[in-house]
Amino acid sequence: MPIPLMGKFALGLTLAAVVVMKDGLIEVNVQEHHKDGNHVHLYVPATLATWGVHLAPQEKLREHLRNHREDLGIARAVLSELEKLPDASLVEVEGPKEHVRVNIHFGSLTVDVDDPGETVHVSLPIRAARKVVEDLETDAPTT
Amino acid sequence: MPASQTRRTILLAALALAATALLLAVLLRAAPVAQAAQTAQSGTTTADNSSSAERWLHVAVTCKNEDGESVRVNLPISLARTVLASVQKGKLDHGIIHIENARMNDVDVRAMLKAVKAAQDGEYVTVEGKDTNVRVRKQGNMFLIHVEDRTGKHINLEHHKSSSGPQNVDVRVPIEVADALFSGAPDELNVGAALDLLSRHDHLELVSVHDEENNVRVWIDTKTTQD
Numbered sequence: 001m002p003i004p005l006m007g008k009f010a011l012g013l014t015l016a017a018v019v020v021m022k023d024g025l026i027e028v029n030v031q032e033h034h035k036d037g038n039h040v041h042l043y044v045p046a047t048l049a050t051w052g053v054h055l056a057p058q059e060k061l062r063e064h065l066r067n068h069r070e071d072l073g074i075a076r077a078v079l080s081e082l083e084k085l086p087d088a089s090l091v092e093v094e095g096p097k098e099h100v101r102v103n104i105h106f107g108s109l110t111v112d113v114d115d116p117g118e119t120v121h122v123s124l125p126i127r128a129a130r131k132v133v134e135d136l137e138t139d140a141p142t143t
Numbered sequence: 144m145p146a147s148q149t150r151r152t153i154l155l156a157a158l159a160l161a162a163t164a165l166l167l168a169v170l171l172r173a174a175p176v177a178q179a180a181q182t183a184q185s186g187t188t189t190a191d192n193s194s195s196a197e198r199w200l201h202v203a204v205t206c207k208n209e210d211g212e213s214v215r216v217n218l219p220i221s222l223a224r225t226v227l228a229s230v231q232k233g234k235l236d237h238g239i240i241h242i243e244n245a246r247m248n249d250v251d252v253r254a255m256l257k258a259v260k261a262a263q264d265g266e267y268v269t270v271e272g273k274d275t276n277v278r279v280r281k282q283g284n285m286f287l288i289h290v291e292d293r294t295g296k297h298i299n300l301e302h303h304k305s306s307s308g309p310q311n312v313d314v315r316v317p318i319e320v321a322d323a324l325f326s327g328a329p330d331e332l333n334v335g336a337a338l339d340l341l342s343r344h345d346h347l348e349l350v351s352v353h354d355e356e357n358n359v360r361v362w363i364d365t366k367t368t369q370d
Binding site: 070073074076077078080081082084085086087088089090091092093094095096 | 209210211212213214215216217218219221222225226228229230231232367368
């Protein structure tokens with residue numbers, strides 16, 4: 001029967017979308033201002049980053065993490081605290097030609113840089129970042 | 144299969160696909176929004192609680208020069224406290240800084256603090272030099288330090304070079320905070336405990352620096368912004 005099949009397909013697709021989108025989106029938007037400048041605008045489901053930890057070659061990953069377990073602990077602590085914060089402007093640097101802002105906006109850490117050369121916007125869901133760091137910390141060798 | 148039933152099947156399949164696409168589109172938009180709503184809700188709770196709990200450390204550097212930069216930093220003290228507590232590297236050990244010699248130039252800071260705590264309000268240190276005036280006084284439960292530098296040799300915070308003109312520095316430290324800072328072993332500074340006590344103040348001006356080119360202000364309050 002084609003209708004139940006389509007229903008199953010739609011349900012599967014919907015569930016897949018929910019799983020992929022549950023951690024929000026990583027957004028990267030880079031606009032170069034010079035002539036022939038590039039414009040890169042990416043939306044990547046943050047869940048892919050959490051999966052990436054498990055898909056990366058474990059041997060190499062462990063080698064890289066060997067000396068950074070302590071840093072990961074600090075990063076986890078920072079992200080856990082940031083996750084609890086309401087929307088806020090954490091850092092703002094305003095010069096005659098450039099403007100840098102680090103904000104918390106809707107559960108994401110956003111970085112905006114405006115200068116004569118380019119405009120950059122990066123948005124990273126804090127919860128997903130914390131999960132990635134936690135996974136890396138779990139995988140990191142203790143010695 | 145009759146033609147009408149085939150058409151109906153195709154129509155339903157198309158409808159199902161359209162519904163799925165619509166749902167996906169909504170989900171793509173809704174995922175961050177849903178998370179946002181959750182965060183906003185928790186944020187509201189935090190904001191509500193912040194009047195009784197959360198304190199923010201604010202730093203504002205304003206350059207008077209048109210070509211200069213202004214810097215604004217807002218950090219919750221709980222974040223600083225958590226980060227300090229999680230770091231164990233070098234001389235920093237879970238909010239405690241190990242110092243090699245707690246007797247600075249043979250001045251026993253702990254003994255001095257103990258004496259000043261018990262003493263009456265007043266000006267305890269006055270240094271009037273050719274280029275620099277320093278005043279340290281106790282007022283209520285506060286240490287007030289005022290430095291007036293007329294040498295013009297102080298460092299310009301922005302350009303990391305000497306700045307001309309006089310510079311006034313005011314520092315206000317609650318005595319209990321200074322006390323907490325030196326509450327550990329003689330070779331330790333308990334920064335974590337000092338931060339804990341700082342976070343009990345609703346509003347506290349900690350540092351202000353004024354010179355010809357820059358104004359610097361460091362303070363604590365319950366707001367997330369510098370308005």
